[in-house]
Amino acid sequence: MSVEYRKACRAANKAIMESRSTFYSARIQEANTDVRRRWTAVRDVQRRPTRQLQLQLYFLLKTVTSVMPITSSTSSKIRSK
Numbered sequence: 218m219s220v221e222y223r224k225a226c227r228a229a230n231k232a233i234m235e236s237r238s239t240f241y242s243a244r245i246q247e248a249n250t251d252v253r254r255r256w257t258a259v260r261d262v263q264r265r266p267t268r269q270l271q272l273q274l275y276f277l278l279k280t281v282t283s284v285m286p287i288t289s290s291t292s293s294k295i296r297s298k
Contacts, residue, residue, distance in 0.1 A: 241262045248254035 244258040
């Protein structure tokens with residue numbers, strides 16, 4: 218890779234990170250008076266799933282595993298595909 222290419226990549230990555238930082242800082246500042254909105258913004262920054270998403274995933278997995286229970290033979294069939 219050329220030196221110019223790496224410099225351009227670093228500059229682009231730096232601009233992306235600064236933009237992301239500014240965006241999330243503004244979201245947290247806007248939500249400063251509302252506790253629920255503030256914690257939602259903080260979870261977004263940390264990329265943590267919300268409780269609602271956790272419950273949706275839990276019930277989805279529960280439904281899928283009840284339809285097709287995962288056993289050692291099932292997992293070996295899945296791996297062989």
